[in-house]
Amino acid sequence: MKFLAISGSGRATSTNTALLRAVSEIAGSDHQVAVFSGVADLPVFSPDAENGPLPLPVQTFIEMIRKNDALIISSPEYVRAIPGGLKNAIDWLVSRDEIIGKPIALLHASHRGDDMLAQLRLVLATVSDGFDPENFVRFELMKLTPAQISQTMLAPQNQSKITDFLAKFTQQDI
Numbered sequence: 001m002k003f004l005a006i007s008g009s010g011r012a013t014s015t016n017t018a019l020l021r022a023v024s025e026i027a028g029s030d031h032q033v034a035v036f037s038g039v040a041d042l043p044v045f046s047p048d049a050e051n052g053p054l055p056l057p058v059q060t061f062i063e064m065i066r067k068n069d070a071l072i073i074s075s076p077e078y079v080r081a082i083p084g085g086l087k088n089a090i091d092w093l094v095s096r097d098e099i100i101g102k103p104i105a106l107l108h109a110s111h112r113g114d115d116m117l118a119q120l121r122l123v124l125a126t127v128s129d130g131f132d133p134e135n136f137v138r139f140e141l142m143k144l145t146p147a148q149i150s151q152t153m154l155a156p157q158n159q160s161k162i163t164d165f166l167a168k169f170t171q172q173d174i
Helices: 015-026 056-067 084-093 114-127 146-153 156-171
Strands: 002-007 032-036 070-074 104-108 131-138
Touching (some): 015 070, 015 146, 084 114, 114 131, 131 156
Parallel strands (some): 002 032, 070 104
């Protein structure tokens, strides 16, 4: 099964991106995980921009979603809300078929962020009937470097959580 793991952060040293890269490394041969860390590269959404050819970064993002079986999203919380870059990325998908019915689940790299997660769950349940709010795993990785996150995720208990998380996706009707 092919997963697109979308980081909601625009930071180069993002905790969420590092978590998703670790997931990509942990995934077994039954699962391929590609990481998208380019929410900051997407232009601001406007319905007017959908009338002509889409901007190239948006075309690339949409094509990545189309080519994958399911989406994993991991995002920080900014001011108790969904980061603007991630919300913008989702806005580009609202009027498109690629997101409808696409299985989506969340990972989280912090012990906090519940307000953002509640908002994100509401938005994702609105744009895709494939969103599974129950398939969720949280790790406490704040203040770790990407290298430390990679090392932490290699611990057997964390690898097990990730393989169970991915297996749950595989059991969904896709």
